[in-house]
Amino acid sequence: MTLKTEQLHPLASTLDVATLGGAAAALVDNQVDAGRCVSACLNVIQAGADKMARCVRNGGTLYYVAAGSSGLMVAADAMELGGTFGIPSQQVEILMAGGIPTSAHMPGDVEDDVESLEHLLVNMTSRDCLIAVTASGSTPFTLRAAELAHAAGATVIGIANNTQAALFKLTDHAIALDTPPEVLSGSTRMGAGTAQKIALNTLSTLMGVALGHVYQGLMVNLQADNIKLLGRARGIVQQVTQVDEASAASALTRSGGDVKIACLLALGAQSPELARAALIRSQGHLGPAISRLHSHETTL
Structure with a gap:
């Protein structure tokens, strides 16, 4: 049986004889069609994201594993978890066949090299979660x-x-x-890769939601380690609390750069320690902690 990812798309034979505009339209439409396939997987993506959140909450490790262009997709997702959601780097491992490329050359034979995995996964336990991605599935x-x-x-x-x-x-x-065949036959970096990236984006963002790292569409657990992100963190505190820029900056300084704690401080929490305790009670979710503060709980 020919894998669907290796089958010929109806427009494949016309790609090189079409106008460049026609070829461009075929390529874009094919990737858009591939992206739509993710919608059929929402229930299982939601369940997977919940397990990822439990893994992180319980101190486990997220292992992202893939080869080739799928490896680039998992690396892109895994590398964003720290900056976007504040997931500690020690809780994220990227296992890409042959290692993450440091040049434009990405060897293909390494996807058959399984010998290193026994060592790389020797410490894996039931607390951990493996996200495995492969276009072919084999x-x-x-x-x-x-x-x-x-x-x-x-x-x-x-x-x-x-x-x-x-x-x-x-x-x-x-x-x-269930993505369609590629217009450029077998080039799974395109439609298949697009669908993979959408699925990975959705998984990790839902995980962030489940962990309480998203509040009203804002990344309230981001790691502000550059000028751009420091400005974003300050803007988030301002948007959540409606304080001025100076007050937001002061709250971030008092919180040690923790956006959630800074928000609670800007809203009147008496100390970073009490704000942190409130977040622990709300399992990291900012909304319930703010509600307690507004209800004048004395513990804040």
Whole structure:
């Protein structure tokens, strides 16, 4: 059986004889169609995101595993978790076949190299979560990682672009992205990769929501480690609390750069320690902590 990701798209044979404008339209439309396929997976994405949040909350590690262009998708998602949601770097591992490229050359034979995984996943436990991504669903490196994670009792979330993927036999949450064949046949960095990125974006952002790191559409647990993000953090405090810029900056200084605590301080919490205690009671969610403050709980 020919994998769907390797089948010919009806427009594939016309790509090189069409006008550049016609080829561009075919390529864009194909990727848009691929992106729409993610909508059919919302329930399983939601369940997977909840497990990712539990993993982080319980001190576990998120392991992102893939090869080739899928590896670039997982690396992009994993590397954003710290800055966007304040997930500690020690709780995120990126296992890309051959390692993350440092040049424009990305070797293909490394996706068959499974020997290193025994060592890389030796400390995996049932607290951890593996996010495994492969367009074909049969990449040896990714399948072996899923096998090891499954044996360790870790939660396995699988993303593949073939609905009968071998990967899904090893997963707790199977995200089957039924994307159409590529207009450039087999180039899964395009439609398949687009759908993978949307699924990963949704998974990690829902995880952030579940952890309480999103409030009214704002990244209230971001790590402000550059001028741009410091300005964003100050703007978030202003937007949530309606204080002026100087007051927001002062609250951020008192909170040590913690946006949630800064918001509570700007709203009248007596100390960073009391604000932090309020957040612990609300499991990290800012909204309930603000509600307690507005109800004049003396513990704040």
